Amino acid sequence: MTEPDLPVAVTQLMKGVVYRDTHDRAWNQLLQLQPQVRDHVAVLGLQVVVDEAEGYAFLRQRPPDEDPERQLPRLIPRHALSFPVSLLLALLRKKLAEFDAQGGDSRLMLSRGQIAEMIRVFMPATSNEARLIDRIDEHIGKAEQLGFLRQAKNGEQVYEVRRLLKAFVDAQWLADFDAKLAEYAAALAGGRDEGAEGEGG
CATH class of the missing domain: 1.10.10 (Arc Repressor Mutant, subunit A)
Incomplete structure (x- = not known):
């Protein structure tokens, strides 16, 4: 069993969607380290969405904080679709x-x-x-x-x-x-x- 590696899981998530079928190592690390990954990205105002059944995970911006003083800059861009x-x-x-x-x-x-x-x-x-x-x-x-x-x-x-x-x-x-x-x-x-x-x- 590979030793859990938090940077592998977090770095791949920051780059985009992690797929079970294309990011085998990062996917396995993410499943082993879900609580740590969630805590890590929460500092940046992000949430981890993991769907084990469908085989993908991605980062989502946390809902806005009611206190404007604590509001963080948006890291996940919104896309205006035609x-x-x-x-x-x-x-x-x-x-x-x-x-x-x-x-x-x-x-x-x-x-x-x-x-x-x-x-x-x-x-x-x-x-x-x-x-x-x-x-x-x-x-x-x-x-x-x-x-x-x-x-x-x-x-x-x-x-x-x-x-x-x-x-x-x-x-x-x-x-x-x-x-x-x-x-x-x-x-x-x-x-x-x-x-x-x-x-x-």
């Missing part, structure tokens, strides 16, 4: 829920074409097909940059939907988004496409 990216994450989350309900393989793999078709039906109609494809690729790239998609190592345009998405898109978020999506679909059906590229909250 509506299409929020839409893509919601669609991927639903796909993951459907996939889990079927059982079987634990990894959901989707081709770029499958992902593009999921979001295309919600995009404003355009005669410029090349521009539409470029925009969809930008949204897929953003989801990959945020860590919710991971491209397969074989070079093909196939992506794994990372289970980390479940921690950021919960049932309530999906329910709220469904209501917004219905309004958006109605607007598209009426020929209005304003706000398609606006910033989401």
Whole structure:
């Protein structure tokens, strides 16, 4: 058994999400040292979120302190997502829920074409097909940059939907988004496409 090594666990967490399948050593150290890791990062105003069942862990900013004198600078940045990216994450989350309900393989793999078709039906109609494809690729790239998609190592345009998405898109978020999506679909059906590229909250 490897001796517990707190710096290994904390350093990997500070760099980003720790995955059981890609950060084997840091993951094992984290599981052995959870109380110490929590105490260590708490000094920085952070919390550790560990999902052993899904195999990932990450740091989250602690809720703001009511005393402004004790308020620490934010270490974990917030990401302002455009509506299409929020839409893509919601669609991927639903796909993951459907996939889990079927059982079987634990990894959901989707081709770029499958992902593009999921979001295309919600995009404003355009005669410029090349521009539409470029925009969809930008949204897929953003989801990959945020860590919710991971491209397969074989070079093909196939992506794994990372289970980390479940921690950021919960049932309530999906329910709220469904209501917004219905309004958006109605607007598209009426020929209005304003706000398609606006910033989401």
